[in-house]
Amino acid sequence: GDSVTQMEGPVTLSEEAFLTINCTYTATGYPSLFWYVQYPGEGLQLLLKATKADDKGSNKGFEATYRKETTSFHLEKGSVQVSDSAVYFCALSDRDSWGKLQFGAGTQVVVTP
Amino acid sequence: NAGVTQTPKFRILKIGQSMTLQCTQDMNHNYMYWYRQDPGMGLKLIYYSVGAGITDKGEVPNGYNVSRSTTEDFPLRLELAAPSQTSVYFCASSQPEGVYEQYFGPGTRLTVT
Numbered sequence: 001g002d003s004v005t006q007m008e009g010p011v012t013l014s015e016e017a018f019l020t021i022n023c024t025y026t027a028t029g030y031p032s033l034f035w036y037v038q039y040p041g042e043g044l045q046l047l048l049k050a051t052k053a054d055d056k057g058s059n060k061g062f063e064a065t066y067r068k069e070t071t072s073f074h075l076e077k078g079s080v081q082v083s084d085s086a087v088y089f090c091a092l093s094d095r096d097s098w099g100k101l102q103f104g105a106g107t108q109v110v111v112t113p
Numbered sequence: 114n115a116g117v118t119q120t121p122k123f124r125i126l127k128i129g130q131s132m133t134l135q136c137t138q139d140m141n142h143n144y145m146y147w148y149r150q151d152p153g154m155g156l157k158l159i160y161y162s163v164g165a166g167i168t169d170k171g172e173v174p175n176g177y178n179v180s181r182s183t184t185e186d187f188p189l190r191l192e193l194a195a196p197s198q199t200s201v202y203f204c205a206s207s208q209p210e211g212v213y214e215q216y217f218g219p220g221t222r223l224t225v226t
Contacts, residue, residue: 004155032212043117043203043217044156051212089155098163099144099213100171103155 002027006090006104013080013111021075021107023064023090031092033057033066033073034101038087047075047088085111115139117218119204125224126194134189134221136204144207145187146215147171147179149200156203162187163209194225 006023013019025033032051036044048057053068062077073090090104120135138145143164148156158171162181176198178190187206191198201222205215 034212041219043219044205044215045217046214049212049214091155093213098161098169099207099209099215100146100158100161101156101215103157105153105155 002031002092002094002102004090004092004102004104006088006107008105009087009108011107011109013109015082015111015113016079017111019075019077019080019084019109021088021090021109023073023075023104025071025073025090025092027071027092027094029094030068031094033064034091034093035062035064035073035075036089036091036103038089038106040086044089080109080111082111082113085109117204117206117216119202119218119221121221122219123222125226126191128194128196128225130194131190131192132194132223134191134202134204134223136187136189136218137185138187138204138206138216139185140206140208140216141184142206142208142216143184144209144213145181146205146207147177147187147189148203148205149173150203150220151200159189159202191223196225199223199225 035047048059050057050066146161147159160179162168204218207213
């Protein structure tokens, strides 16, 4: 079945550092890919998405590119802020699957001043 | 627009008790989902619904039941609570358009002792 693997956390960074969170997936078809973010005590929010190969999703300074050849969707941000401290989830949704999401385990990011 | 609301926020149950987790959305979304989030793990789909009167099992449905009598409401019922059901429960909704972006509620933290 489909699966998502993302790097384990916690990832601890200083403010203004570069952030990368690796995400790879296994899927039989051509899924849509997502990054969701969960701030402390809150539900998940969609951060960015990509629906086909070579698409780049971007939002709030974060970017991720849908790489079909490497089945990856790595999340990057050039200069993190303390407010980016959160748990980040990579997820996929197969076409014709009623929008059901398959999540990775999540990566906690801690940004220190 | 309240989005997706969940009640209660917290609950402690004794083994064998039952309860209903409430979920309501005001976005007129057709699709709704229940996930559980265990520590250090991603979200797992419990049940989902594609419209009033239509529900189906997700990845981890055992010990739970759902109903969908209206578009707005999608309650999750726990019968005979067990310690393995200690988790954080998230409800989400989406519209069957584009990439089915899911909107999440704030979650219910349930402890079974």
